[in-house]
Amino acid sequence: MGTTLQEGRVAISDDVLVIGGGLAGMTSALAAAEQGARVRLLSYKKSTLRNASGLIDLLGYTPNGDLVSDPFDAIATLPEGHPYERVGTEAIRAGFDLFDEAVGETYLGHHTDRNALVPTYGGTVKPTARYPVTTAAGLASDPRDTLLIGFEALSAFDAPLVADHLRAAGVPFDVRGVTVEFPKRFRADATAMRFARALDRDEPADEGPSNTRAALVESVKAHLDGAERVGFPALLGDDYPEEIRGTIETALGVDVFEVPMGPPSLPGLRLEDRLDGALDERGVRLTTGNPAVGFDADGGRVTTVYTDRNGRHVPFEAEQVVLASGGLVGKGVKSNREGVSEPIFDCHVPHPENRYEWFYDDAFDDHPFARFGVHVDRDLRPLDEGDEPEFENLRAAGSVLGGYDLAAEKSGSGVSISTGYAAGRAAGESA
């Protein structure tokens, strides 16, 4: 695999070109490849899921803010224009089937339509549809008594505080938290990555004859006191999470789970690795490291997409193009003082003219900016100002789409998977 670029001269040609290496882009590429198409994925940044918790939310709350137990019941009530309304229930289910197959045993939750409630590092619980197997023993509807372990040097997870907060959230089990010292000391600004690497390599502990894993088990054992499961912040290994968790479970004699954390997020990175493997298996070609910056069109069809490689434009030709370049965070949607735009194809992004109407005064209000993105027809083609498709063969997927607030609804991953699937399948069929 890999890419041999003949820069600037002969364009690289594929059936389907997917722009964006996040969850939506990867799902799109898998779905298109499933149709037998020759697929290329363009990804600017190497790692795009490092900000993601690794939980796969489908729909956690209705637009009114009501907690959703069965997302498929609630989807029927979503307003016109919402990405789920655009693709329909069948595509959502098929997208999740594709995801389940791609991630295999590393994710759970497919046995039921119901959401699971997963403890967060903020001490709340949140509804999600699929969860990494490393988090499974921690579900909040599982009434086993719980011990949470935090580390002095990892300030983002204060285990006793999280335990108190969970208790305030009314979880149906006893939960305690203790803070211990990690067996190794790192520099003052070390992230979860550094902790994970020490466990991956089982580096020698700072004190005593043990290595990190065994020393960690020892420091937790003393606090077990009848707990039936033990939760750690999500740092139990980058390369060998199963092995590390297994070792700790065996030594402690109880189930072990991880609580997903903020960036850099190990469950997010592990998911990325897994999906990379799936892309590889399906023969998707990957080109990474350069941003898509422009295109050629002919008769209402995109013919060529250009990436920028050190100031030179490199052409990529395709029959069908999927735009999965991300939202405001991933820069698939850009803004300046004058307005909001989609930078690659200049697709129309509806937004209030006055930028003081992009937000409200309360931090967690229903902010218009959270819904910025391209609007699409039911075939996921971005629409221009007159509600006509911008291009015949361009579809959009994931957070470049507008009309939904992924944070308030807890729907980000689900929208990426279902629209990614629908766009990829349609592109693969048409190519």
Place this chain on the structure above:
Amino acid sequence: MSSHTDHHSRTGVVVIGGGSTGCGIARDLAMRGISVTLVERGNLTHGTTGRMHGLLHSGGRYAVADQESAKECIQETRVLDRIASHCVEMTGGLFAKLPADEEEYFQEKLQGCRDCNIPAEVLSGEEARELEPHLSPEVEKAIWVPDGAIDPFRLCVANAADADRHGGRIETHAPVTDLVVEDDAVVGVKVRHESGPGKRVHGKEGETEEIRADYVVNATGAWAGHVGEMAGLDIEVRPSKGVMTIMNVRQVDTVVNRCKPKGDADIVVPHETTCILGTTDEEVDDPDDYPEEQWEVDLMIDELSQLVPMLEDARTIRSYWGVRPLYEPPDTGTTDPTDISRQFFLLDHDERDDLGGMTSIVGGKFTTYRLMAEKISDHVCEQLGVSTRCETAEEALPGSEDFSVLRDYMDEFGLRSPIGKRSVQRLGSKADEVLKTGEPNPVICTCEAVTRAELRDAIGGSGTDLNAVRLRTRASMGNCQGGFCCHRMASELYPTHDESVVRESLDELYQERWKGQRHALWGEQLSQAMLNHALHATTMNRDRDPAKGSSAVEYADFDAGPGPAVDADGSTRATADGGVPDGGVSNESVTDESVSSGDGGDDAAGGTRGDQ
């Protein structure tokens, strides 16, 4: 007015207002041996002081129009460089001339600086760009003056701390509800403790206190009129708002002024790791309620990118507004606030209004806060018959001594250089005491490199008011605007304070951080806002926190796991869907011991930070 008062106390002098002037007065009086109580309605720097652009004036800005102020500025800049070196960075400043700016004014400025004894040197365009490479190629020439940058938060805290050290009482979150007047004299104030006396603690019920005093100083600046009204006084402050916009990096290392007579958006001040663009000058009716307008922010960038072109595409972090306490004596009749003098005025209400016991101080500016404090303290001492001399210009502020051995500190505390350097700078001579901790000292705020030890020290001084902690440490004031660290800061309140207090403090800090960003919500900062929104709402679910919700979560309605299954590591897990565990723990290696002790789960066994 409430008739019931919970507490009564007595002090020598009450100072109303915890800005730079009030804190300076409290320090001055306390050092002269006078018992002093400072009351502030918010946290220190809550009003104008916390909302200035951090410029330590050489006086160059006033050298043409207001030479009295200019002379005071250069004198006080020298004093502050001496007594508050940990709050000051002597960056130097430039008055840069663009082709559109008048040559005549350039010459007047130069002459004005010389008249006022402000060191001034003319640089060619090339020389100026050598000093500041991002200066526009259009800049023809510039005047160099000894401007600097100053941290108003640290300065106020240092003054208040010194007042405290000399026996003064500093009472924040204590708004004055009334002035106590007896026999044509002010004899005290009534305050409402919004969160209990002393350091602020969330959730404590408010109480009232009457503080009797021999003398009252109204140092509330733009709010002086409001305080005056309580005793029927008419104080003609002319509050004037100005916007400041913070950039994400320090594009210039020197203060850059535009060399033109007056106008909006003509200064860039480097400040720690950022630059602050300023400002506008618009009179407002109410210092607590005025419009914060989009055009003001746009103007900063449009105008100042003429001086420093890279500002056009640079990332703004946030914008904030401050209100100047401008004052002009009655009947002056100035219509444009930029024409009002920056000099300060002592209004002795006995002479002026036949009401004894109180003086108001209005006008003036931050750079001369110490001089203002000295003048009014002299006046107060005269009223009280005290003859002690002012020593605030000679005695260094706490934190500014022994501050020469950065490298040693870094080694000693095992801090990486940027972290060590900045912690030690912020802490000054307190670094030893604060950072010398045997425990892990992780960085809590990565953008501003603030460590746990420093935060805990600040919490020791500010209680659960995380906004006050922020001002002391700069934590949450960098690029991410608190998205990555607000919750970590809040965690440091635990377990001293319980979970609900931590949650409330976090919500308050997060809201406050959000408020300021709103005026910079485009480009990178809008992307950051969306990331923060996703992190706090999606990953942490703080927007729909079930602990806050009115209706309890029906946990049994949700997935409790797929039931007995084979884990990735080959061991079995057991939880039945529907919330019933399959016999508790079924991991094959579970021992009888751990099962049999399963009822002792909630007594926080040995948790190093376990609560209750």
